[in-house]
Amino acid sequence: xxxxxxxxxxxxxxxxxxxxxxxxxxxxxxxxxxxxxxxxxxxxxxxxxxxxxxxxxxxxxxxxxxxxxxxxxxxxxxxxxxxxxxxxxxxxxxxxxxxxxxxxxxxxxxxxxxxxxxxxxxxxxxxxxxxxxxxxxxxxxxxxxxxxxxxxxxxxxxxxxxxxxxxxxxxxxxxxxxxxxxxxxxxxxxxxxxxxxxxxxxxxxxxxxxxxxxxxxxxxxxxxxxxxxxxxxxxxxxxxxxxxxxxxxxxxxxxxxxxxxxxxxxxxxxxxxxxxxxxxxxxxxxxxxxxxxxxxxxxxxxxxxxxxxxxxxxxxxxxxxxxxxxxxxxxxxxxxxxxxxxxxxxxxxxxxxxxxxxxxx
Numbered sequence: 001x002x003x004x005x006x007x008x009x010x011x012x013x014x015x016x017x018x019x020x021x022x023x024x025x026x027x028x029x030x031x032x033x034x035x036x037x038x039x040x041x042x043x044x045x046x047x048x049x050x051x052x053x054x055x056x057x058x059x060x061x062x063x064x065x066x067x068x069x070x071x072x073x074x075x076x077x078x079x080x081x082x083x084x085x086x087x088x089x090x091x092x093x094x095x096x097x098x099x100x101x102x103x104x105x106x107x108x109x110x111x112x113x114x115x116x117x118x119x120x121x122x123x124x125x126x127x128x129x130x131x132x133x134x135x136x137x138x139x140x141x142x143x144x145x146x147x148x149x150x151x152x153x154x155x156x157x158x159x160x161x162x163x164x165x166x167x168x169x170x171x172x173x174x175x176x177x178x179x180x181x182x183x184x185x186x187x188x189x190x191x192x193x194x195x196x197x198x199x200x201x202x203x204x205x206x207x208x209x210x211x212x213x214x215x216x217x218x219x220x221x222x223x224x225x226x227x228x229x230x231x232x233x234x235x236x237x238x239x240x241x242x243x244x245x246x247x248x249x250x251x252x253x254x255x256x257x258x259x260x261x262x263x264x265x266x267x268x269x270x271x272x273x274x275x276x277x278x279x280x281x282x283x284x285x286x287x288x289x290x291x292x293x294x295x296x297x298x299x300x301x302x303x304x305x306x307x308x309x310x311x312x313x314x315x316x317x318x319x320x321x322x323x324x325x326x327x328x329x330x331x332x333x334x335x336x337x338x339x340x341x342x343x344x345x346x347x348x349x350x351x352x353x354x355x356x357x358x359x360x361x
Contacts, residue, residue, distance in 0.1 A: 002212050007223040009139065010231055011159060018139060018163040018223045022212050025051075025127055025166045027058050033123075033161060035061040038093055042084055042111040043102040044071040047129050050172050055102055055127060062098075065091050069107070073259040076106045076146045078154075084114040095119050098161075104130035104177070105137030105263060109152070112143030116158035125162045129169040131181025132264050135222035138163045140230045140240075150320040151251040157235055163223075167215050175300075176262065182207070182299040183246075183264030183271075185218060188225045190271055190292065191242050194338030196221060197295070204298045242340050245332040246270030249355070252317040256309045261302070268292075268301045269358060277346070277354035278333040288336060304358055311355040315348060 004021040006029075019026055027034065039062040043052050048068045056064045067087040069080045088099075099122060101111035108126050115124035126138035144155020170178060182200075189197025199221075200207075206214040226243065233240035249270030253261055261269070275289035293303045318329065329351065333343040 002216055005216060005220050007220055007227055009159070009227045011234055013159075016160060016162050018165065018227070020134075020165045020216060020219055020223070021167065022216060023166070023168045025055055025058060025164050025169075027164060030125070030162045030164075031061070034059060034098070038063045038065065038091065038097040039100055040065045040067060040084075040088060040091065040093060040097070041100045041102050042067050042069065042107055042114070044069050044104075044107055046071045047103045047107070051102060051129065051169065055100070069110070071106075073106055073146070073254065073263065076110060078145060081110055081114055081117075081145050084110065085118060088114070088118050093118065093122070095122050097122060099124035100127060101125075101138070102127045102129065103133070104128065105133045108133050108137045109143055109155070110145060112141070112158050112160065113145055113155055116143055116156040121158060123161045124158075125164060126160045127164045127166075129166075130173055131170055131178050131219075132184050132262075133181075134165050134170075134219050135181060136184040136226065138165075139223055139226050141234065142236075146255075150255055150317065153320070159234075165219060167212055167219070170210060170215065178210075179208075179299045179301055180262040180264030183266075183268035183296070183301055185222055186292065186295055187243070187245050187267060187271065188222055189295075190245050190275075190334060190337060191332075191340045192338050193225055194336075196225070197291075197337055201295055201298070204295075208299070241330075241342055242332055245334070245340050246272075246274055248318055248321050248329070248331055249273040249314070251321060252314045253305065253309075255317050256313050257307050260307060265302055268296045269303065269305065272296070272303050273354045273358055274332065275334055276357045277331070277350060278335070280350060280353060281333070281343075281346075283341075283343075284334050284336045284339070288334060291337065304360060306360065311352045311359060314355050315351055318351070 002022040007018040099115045128134045128138040141159035144152040147153040246267040250266035253266040278284045279286045
C-alpha cells in the first residue's frame, strides 16, 4: 500500500507543506486553517467537471464559491485574472478568506496572482492536477499572467499556505499533457541532479504507465529539489535562477508559436537549445545534447521545432524576457549534466546558431 508523503518548504516567514497522496486530495492536516473562512475555488472548464464537486465537498466548515475559467495558456491573461477578482468582489471576500487553485500551471499561476493582488494579499492553497503543476508550477510562490510581449511579465512572489497533490488526478490527464510535465522533471536533472537524470532514464516505462509508487517518488523528489532551491533564494536573486534552464528559449517558443507548444514541451526544446549553445561556447561536450534528446524522445517530447517560426523571431521575443538585464541576455547554460550556471553577455549570433540547430531542415 502506497502512503502519503510530505515535503516541507521552510521559508524565513513560515513553513508550508506539500502533501502528496496516492488517491485523494487530503486536507486532514490543514483543517485548522480552513475552518470559518469563505473559500473560492478557481478551476477551468476541463478540470471542473472532473473534480470541482469532489473538492468543494472537502471544505465542510467553509462557505464555498467557485470560479470556472477558460482552459489554455492563451487565457492566462488580464481578462481571466479580472474574472477572479470580480468573483471575489461579488462575494465580498476579505483578508481572512481563502483562494484555492484546482487545475494545471495556468490556474495555479493565476490563482496565486489573484491572491497576491486582492487586498494586497490573501491566503491561497494549490491543488494541482497536472504533472507539470505538481512538480513545478504549484511550488515556490511564483505567480502571474502573460502579456502580449511575453510570458509571465505581470506577476508577484506570493507563497501558498499548502500544496495538496492527488496522484490519481493524473489518470484523467491526456498523454500529451502528462508527457509535457516530464520536460520540467528533466530540467532538474540538467540543473544539479545528475543521479535523478539517470533515475528518470531507468524509470521511463514505469512513469509512462503511471505506476503509483514511481509517480510518488518522481513528484516528491522534484518537489524536494525545488523546495531546497526556493528556501535559499525565495525571490530569485541568485541560485533560484538556475531553475530557468530551458525557459528563456522555451518561453520565446511558446509566445512566437501562439502557444502551439505546451510549456513542458517548449522547456524541453529550450534545454536542447541551451545544451547546443553550451557546447558551442565550450562549456560542455556535444553529447550532453544527445543525452537530453534521448530522454525527451523517450517521453514523446519534441526535440526539433515543427513550426515556420524563424530564429530571428525567437531572438526578438527573447529580448523581452524578464531576465534580460541592461539589454544583455541572461541565460542558464550547462557545464554538463547537473552543472548549470548563469551566463551573461552571450552574443545574438551565438544564440541564433543554437536556435537554428533545432529548426526543421
